[in-house]
Amino acid sequence: MNQDLALKYQAFVDGELREAEARHVAQLLETDPEARALVAELRDTKTLLAGNEPQLPLPESRDFYWSKIQRDIQCLEAEPRSAGGWFAALAGWRRFLAPLAGVAVITFLAMVAVRFYSPAPVDYLAEIENLSEESTAYSFRSGNMFVVWTQDRDVTSDDSQLKFIDYNDAVAQ
């Protein structure tokens, strides 16, 4: 008898075969006395063990046995309170980590978007009223910087002057 067939007989004893397989095994058993003997032994051993689990009394008194269990339970229950300190505080804050991380990511993305995708600041010629007929003035503002370019109308460009004026001062003037 090969091992696979022997295991199939055992599965038959344990009710682990599907109906069709069980019927097939039952037919095999009718014609094989050796298999029948094996199945009988397996069945007897199963019956022998069922309901006859060894009963062993605990070799310790009720109070002594319980005292260790109680001590361990009390230690475990005391742990979360006594552990306190940093770990407990961190554990308490842990539930806020996910929403905070989300807010941080959104803020970062918003900053990146503003930085890279917003229209370039408008550098424009500021309206400087030039009452002089002898000079020309151009000005523009970039951020807080106010640039004024003045040039004498009658001289060459070498005489031109570049002045940096604080925007607030220029407005005040």
Add this chain to the structure above:
Amino acid sequence: MATQHDNSSVSDEKLVKAAQRGDMPAFEELVARHRDKIYARAFSMMRSEEDAVDLSQEAWVKGWQRLKQFQGDSSFVTWMTRIVINLCLDQLRKQKRQRAESIESLEEDSGGVERQMPVVTTNPTAGLERQELRQRIDKALGQLSYEHRTVLILHEFEELEYKEIAKRMECSIGTVMSRLFYARRKMANLMASYKREEMS
């Protein structure tokens, strides 16, 4: 202890509900009622009194911690038995990693040993008192390797199916089947040998 006497006539179900509310004396009564069974199961698997006491106590502590998860789908003692079995399996795995393979394991690996054992045709336990029968079963269990003993305990005492045993023992169903087959055949032959010893 007055509380122990107060709880002695209370049903398991009521004690469990009280313990789930944090009633420690109720839990202590449950421990007192079922400690022998939980210890016996641990001993059957571990074959060491010291390990069995330690693991059964650890199981009770775990039981207290997980008590709120107990829904009453099975009896309380069945639930506790599963906890102690899992602890024993973990411990046995640790021990196995630390020691060399047993002779039984080598026999299993070589294959076919169980097929060489003679089929036991007479009842080797006829006429035995139940207590004596249990002692012989215990003795025979002690002569099996932990893999064979465990599979036998899970199948015959816990009444678990092959698939469930495979999951708990972290092995294939085929391995469960071959271990169970070997364990049963060895068991039958050991019982027959005890009978022969008695007769001689």
